Amino acid sequence: MEPENSYSFRQYLKDLSRYISPYRLQFFMGLFFRFTSDLSRLYPAWAISRIIVLLSDPVSLNNPSEVLKIFIFWGMVSIYFSFSHNLSKYFGYQVAERASLDIYKETLSHIFKLDFAWQEGESSGNKMKRIDRGLDGVNITIRRIFDVLVEVFVNTVGIIFIFFSLDKTLSLSIVFFMTTYFLFSTLMLKRAMSQEKSVNKSFEDLGGVTFEALNNIQTIKSLSIDWGVNVSVDKQIKELTQKIKRRIFLYQSRGGVQLIYESLFLFSVVSWIAWGIIHGQRDVGLLVLFIGLFGKVSTSSDELTQVTQQLALAKIWVSRAMAILKTKPIIENPEKVDIQQTYPPNWKKIEIKKLAFDYSKKSALRQISLTIHRGEKIGIVGMSGAGKSTLFKLLLDLYEDYDGDILIDDIPLKNLARQSYIDHVAVVLQDTELFNMSLKANIEIAGVRGITPRQDLEEVIRMAHLSSVVEQLEQGVDTIVGEKGIKLSGGQRQRVGIARALYRQPDILLLDEATSHLDAHSEKEIQNALKENLHKFTTIVIAHRLSTIKEMDKIVVLEHGKIVEQGSFAELLNNDGVFSRMWKEQKL
Known part of the structure; x- marks a missing residue:
């Protein structure tokens, strides 16, 4: 079931109020000014009808003071409206922007905490779209409160009250019109919104494809494979176009039926009032007042249905973001913090016991057992698909749905708070991922939070043989390295x-x-630099070029997810086993 189907309007309001709460003073100030400004807008129609009644009365013409008072008060009301109407939006729009940025930040932060298995099931483009739509949903909802909802409420209640004091039958007819108009529109809206959901999901999928393509622009340009992306985009756009066509039809047919109903009601009521005037039962002022205020009635009814449509869509968008926020991480679950242990800084060994893991319904590791003593240098080798990278992912605590154990001394890795553990781990991946910021920032981002780094930036640049690179960059370490x-x-x-x-x-x-x-030259230099520093760490190395792991204390050979050999470089070379064959093949 799609998450928005089970996301109730009550929950929508509850979530919305949570994001508004930090800014409630501004929110209520905005509501006050909007409420009073809209209330003042009802006065002119009443004033005109009253003036017409007074001017048609010969007695009142001899005493124009009441008409003068109406004009003076009208002027004061107009000045207040100009001031309060804009002030309400000044407060309300600030709340909308700040609350929407809060859900953006919260959703993004929560995504970082979700398990790696969840990350693999969602494309980057889809995640980005859901974050953006969550922001838009909150922003639109709060803005519509100040743009439309308060005005509709004031107009509806105010007009009904005015007519109730003048003609109860007319007042009840307006209530009947607005109720039936809204209910009828809502019923027709359901079909349109069902189609809207389908269109929304298709846009997310299209956005995902587009994001992935732009994120891999170098590959696309290098191989000139944009045609393949365009074929996929064209197919999705054709399907999306048909869905949009259906959506437009449903919305427009709904609007046409609403207009017919509104026109019939106006004609009926004006005829009824005119009949009363002809027979001396009502005065002309009532007709003028009704025509003056019915514009607000019909506008409010139409705006209410339109804003209902917009809020329904915003609700869908917010539900997509809330579905992310309600997805509980297994590994970094806050509820586990109190029962998890902290990283033991003086541990003696890492023990892997009968470790087995299935990845995408395929066995990746099978009953692996290995002991790594603190300070040891371990090499992991094997053919592609042997399970080397999978073992790394488990050591990085990216998955916990494995059989067997990974123990830090006697503490299972699953029982350690991940942040506590990972603060003491570093990894260099085969394809280093960089951010679109300075070279300096790309290095310093790895610093552990709240701890002053023991290693000087210039020193690690020298150790990593980056000094010559820095010298070539226009702004040195402050040079922006570009996307990825x-x-x-x-x-x-x-x-x-x-x-x-x-x-x-x-x-x-x-x-x-x-x-x-x-x-080869750079590799040799970095290998020497690493060799100088590896004694500071417990090092586990995945290597394709076997010559790079000669200095390892122990080499583990994986094949089809199993350990088939382990020992020193010399021992494995002399065993005439898998490692020896790999070595001979690389020497050819």
Whole structure:
């Protein structure tokens, strides 16, 4: 079931009030000024009808003071309206913007906490669309309160009250019209909104494809494969166009029926009042007042149905964001904090016991057992698909739905608060991901929160052999590296990843093909630099080039998710097993 189907209007209001609450003073000030300004707008129609009645009375013509008072008060009301109407929006729009930014920030922050399995099931474009739509939903809802809803409420209650004091039958007829108009419009709106949901989901999917394409623009330009993306986009747009066509038809047919009903009602009531005037039962002032205020009645009825449509759509958008917020992370679940343990800083060993993990219904690791002592350097090798990267993901605590155990001393990794653990871990991935900010910021972002880094920025730049790169950049370490680090080469990006890991000064360092994008000279220099510092960490290295792990204390060979060999480089080379064959193949 789609999340918006179970998202009630009551829950929508409850969530909305939570985001308004920090700004409730401004919110209520805006409501006060909007309420009183709309109330003042009802006065002119009454004033005109009253003036007509007075001017048609010969007695009143001899004493124009009452007419003068009406004009003076009318002027005062007009001045107040001009002041209060804009002031209400000044307060209300601020609340709308700030509350919408709050849900944006909260949703984004929550996404960062959700499990990696959830992240893999949602495209980046889809996530971005849901965050943006949540912001828009809250913003639109609060703005419509100040743009329409207060005005509709004041007009409806005020006009009914005015006519009730003059003619109860007329007042009841207006209540009947507004009630039937709204109910009828709402029934027709349901069909249109059902189609709106379908269109909304299609836009999310299209946005996801577009985001992914733009996010991989270098590949698309390099291989000139934009035609493939365009084919996919064209197909989605054709399907979306048909859905939009149906949506427009439903909305417009609804509007046409509303207009016919409104016109018939106006004709009927004006005829009824005119009949009363002809027979001396009503005066002309009532007809003038009704014609003057019915414009507000019909406008309010129409605005109410339109804003209902907009709020229904905003509710869908907010529900998509709230569905994210209501998704509970398993690994970084706040409810587990009180029962989780903190990272033991003086641990002696990491013990992997009968570790098994299935990934996408396929066995990735099978009964792996391994002991890693503090300060050891461990190499992990194997063919593609052997399970090397999967083991890294489990050591990074990205998944916990595995069988067996990963123990830090005697504490299961599942029982450790992830943030407490991960603050002491650094990783260099095969493809280093950089942000569209300065080189300096891309390194310093790895610093542990609240802790002054022990490693100097210039020192890690030197250790990662980035100094020559910095010298070539126009603004040095303050140079913006571009989206995904596009201004840097693959090797340069990988050096930034190494500098980032060294800057973190972790207890546990994970290197996943960390020098795969480097030339032989740079690789040798960085290997020497790492060799100088690896004694500071417990290091686990995934390597394709076996020559890079000669200095490891232990090498583990994986095949089809199992450990088939382990030992030192020399021992495995002499065993004439899987490792030895891999070595000989690389030497050819």
